Amino acid sequence: MSQFTEFVQPYMGRLFTALGLDAEYERAEGNTVHHRDDRGELVPVLDLMGGYGSLILGHNHPELVAHAKAVLDSNRAVHAQFSLRGEAGRLGAALSDIVRRETSVKEPYIATFGNSGAEAVEAAVKHAELVRVRKAAALADEVAAHAEAASEAARRDGAEADEDAFRLPALRTRVTPADGVEGLLAAVAAHNAAALATRPLFLALERSFHGKLVGSVQLTYNAGFRTPFQNLGTRVRFVPMDRLDLLDEIAREERVVLLDTEVVDGRVRVTERDLPVVTAFLVEPVQGEGGIHVLTTEQGRAIRLFCNKAGTALIVDEVQSGMGRCGAFLASSLIGLRGDYYTLSKSLGGGLAKISAMLVRRSLYQGEFDLIHSSTFAMDDFSSSVALKVVEMLEADDGLAYRQVTERGERLAAMLNELKDTYPDVIEDVRGKGLFVGVQLYDQGRARSMVLRGTAYTGALGYLLSGYLLRQERIRIAPTGSAGNVLRIQPSLHLTDEEIERLRGALDRLCRILRHEDTLHLVHP
Numbered sequence: 001m002s003q004f005t006e007f008v009q010p011y012m013g014r015l016f017t018a019l020g021l022d023a024e025y026e027r028a029e030g031n032t033v034h035h036r037d038d039r040g041e042l043v044p045v046l047d048l049m050g051g052y053g054s055l056i057l058g059h060n061h062p063e064l065v066a067h068a069k070a071v072l073d074s075n076r077a078v079h080a081q082f083s084l085r086g087e088a089g090r091l092g093a094a095l096s097d098i099v100r101r102e103t104s105v106k107e108p109y110i111a112t113f114g115n116s117g118a119e120a121v122e123a124a125v126k127h128a129e130l131v132r133v134r135k136a137a138a139l140a141d142e143v144a145a146h147a148e149a150a151s152e153a154a155r156r157d158g159a160e161a162d163e164d165a166f167r168l169p170a171l172r173t174r175v176t177p178a179d180g181v182e183g184l185l186a187a188v189a190a191h192n193a194a195a196l197a198t199r200p201l202f203l204a205l206e207r208s209f210h211g212k213l214v215g216s217v218q219l220t221y222n223a224g225f226r227t228p229f230q231n232l233g234t235r236v237r238f239v240p241m242d243r244l245d246l247l248d249e250i251a252r253e254e255r256v257v258l259l260d261t262e263v264v265d266g267r268v269r270v271t272e273r274d275l276p277v278v279t280a281f282l283v284e285p286v287q288g289e290g291g292i293h294v295l296t297t298e299q300g301r302a303i304r305l306f307c308n309k310a311g312t313a314l315i316v317d318e319v320q321s322g323m324g325r326c327g328a329f330l331a332s333s334l335i336g337l338r339g340d341y342y343t344l345s346k347s348l349g350g351g352l353a354k355i356s357a358m359l360v361r362r363s364l365y366q367g368e369f370d371l372i373h374s375s376t377f378a379m380d381d382f383s384s385s386v387a388l389k390v391v392e393m394l395e396a397d398d399g400l401a402y403r404q405v406t407e408r409g410e411r412l413a414a415m416l417n418e419l420k421d422t423y424p425d426v427i428e429d430v431r432g433k434g435l436f437v438g439v440q441l442y443d444q445g446r447a448r449s450m451v452l453r454g455t456a457y458t459g460a461l462g463y464l465l466s467g468y469l470l471r472q473e474r475i476r477i478a479p480t481g482s483a484g485n486v487l488r489i490q491p492s493l494h495l496t497d498e499e500i501e502r503l504r505g506a507l508d509r510l511c512r513i514l515r516h517e518d519t520l521h522l523v524h525p
C-alpha cells in the first residue's frame with residue numbers, strides 16, 4: 001500500500017487503486033502530466049482535469065515558472081505580515097480595474113485575499129453578514145428610540161394606544177387594550193427581541209458547490225458533504241435554477257418584522273418594519289461540481305432583481321468559472337450579471353500558488369473587516385506576485401487569452417456535439433461555456449451488463465470511465481464532484497487541435513463500448 005493511502009487518504013487512496021487511478025505524477029507541462037510505468041519509463045498523459053480548473057494557463061507555464069523563480073531569487077520578503085503588502089496592493093488594484101471594466105460598475109472593489117476557494121466564499125459570507133447585522137442593529141436602535149418616545153408621550157401627554165395595534169398578528173395573543181400603552185410597548189419589545197434573534201438565512205441554487213469548510217459546506221448542495229455538519233453552521237435554502245419564481249414565496253415565508261411605534265394625534269400606533277434576514281444569495285455563473293450547468297441571462301436577471309428587492313447581497317462565486325475559464329475574466333459578465341461580491345481562486349494562482357480573493361464593492365465595505373477577518377498566509381508576496389503575473393498574462397494583447405478560450409472552447413464543443421450526434425444513445429448532453437465543458441452520459445440503470453447497471457446505483461459511472469480512459473487512452477478526466485455521470489473537461493487555453501482529436505478518438509471508442517455494453521474492455525487492465 002502506498003504511503004499516501006496509508007497515511008493521508010485511506011479512503012480515496014483505496015478507491016484510486018480499485019479504479020486504476022493510482023498513478024503518481026512526477027512531471028507536468030501544458031496539458032500533459034507524466035507518471036512512471038512498471039519499467040520506470042515516464043508515460044505522458046493528456047490532462048483534461050486541469051487541476052480542478054486551476055490550470056487555465058496549463059501546468060508549469062514557462063513564463064510563470066520564470067517569474068516565480070525570479071521572485072524567489074530576489075529574496076523578496078514573502079511573509080512580512082503587519083506591513084503594507086506591495087504585491088497584494090498591486091494585485092487588488094488590477095482585479096478591481098478588470099472587474100469594473102467587465103461589469104461597467106463605476107466604484108472600485110476592495111479585495112480580501114485568502115488561501116482557498118472556500119475561504120473566499122466564507123469571507124464574502126462573513127462580510128455580507130456584518131452588513132446585515134449592522135443594518136438590523138440600526139433598525140433596532142431606531143425602533144427602540146421610537147418606543148421610548150411613545151412611552152414618554154403616554155406618561156407626559158396621556159397618549160393612548162391605538163385599538164388597531166392590538167389586532168396585529170404579532171401582538172394579538174400577548175396584549176389587550178386593558179394593558180394600556182406600557183403593556184403594548186412591553187409586548188412590542190418582547191416581539192422585537194425575539195425577531196432580532198432570528199438566524200440569518202442564505203440562498204443558493206440546487207446543485208451548487210461553494211466549498212467544504214464549516215460555513216461554506218452548508219452552501220454546497222451535495223447532501224453527502226453537507227448533512228453530517230448541518231448542526232454546525234449556516235441556515236440555507238436551495239432554489240432550483242429553473243424555478244426562480246419560488247423566490248417571492250420564500251421571501252414571504254421568511255419575512256420577519258420589527259414592530260415600530262409612532263405617536264399620531266395623541267395615539268400610539270404600531271407599524272411593521274421589514275427586518276433584513278436574508279444575508280446573501282450565492283450563485284455560480286456556471287455550476288461546476290454540480291454537473292456543469294450554465295446560468296442564463298434571464299435567470300441571472302431574476303436573481304439580481306430579487307436581491308435588489310429584498311436588500312440581499314449577491315455573491316457571485318467565480319472560483320471555478322472565473323479567471324478566463326469561460327472566455328471572459330468573469331463568466332458572469334457574459335450574461336450581464338453584476339454581483340456585490342465576487343470570489344476568485346483556482347487559476348488565480350496559475351497552478352503554482354494557493355490564493356483566493358473576495359472582492360466587494362467599496363461602498364459596501366465595512367471599515368474594520370480587515371481587522372476582524374485575516375489569515376497568516378493570506379496576501380503573501382509570493383502568491384500575490386504570481387497571481388498578478390497570471391492576471392497580466394490573461395489581459396495581455398487586449399485579452400487575447402479570453403478570445404483563445406472562446407475559440408478553443410467552440411472547437412472542443414463542436415467535436416463533442418458531433419460525438420453526441422453519432423452516439424445519441426450514450427451521450428445525453430454536452431454543456432458548458434468556454435473551456436468549462438461537461439459531457440453527460442446516460443444513466444446505465446437499464447443496461448444488461450451488471451457492471452454498468454451497478455454504476456447507476458453507486459453513482460460511479462464517471463469514476464469507472466475515468467479509470468478506463470487513463471489506463472487505455474492515457475487521458476486524465478474526472479467526473480464532476482456531485483454528478484458522477486458528467487465528465488468534466490477543463491483543459492488549458494493551449495489546447496491543440498491534435499489534443500482535441502485525441503480526445504475524439506478516445507471518446508468515440510468509449511461510446512462504442514458503452515453502446516455495445518462491451519464491459520470487459522472497461523474493467524480489464
Ligand code: PMP
Nearest residue numbers: 116117118209210211288319320
Ligand atoms: N466555489 C466553487 C464554485 C468551486 O468550484 C470550488 C471548488 N471546486 C470552491 C468554491 C471551493 O474551492 P476550494 O476547493 O479551493 O476550497
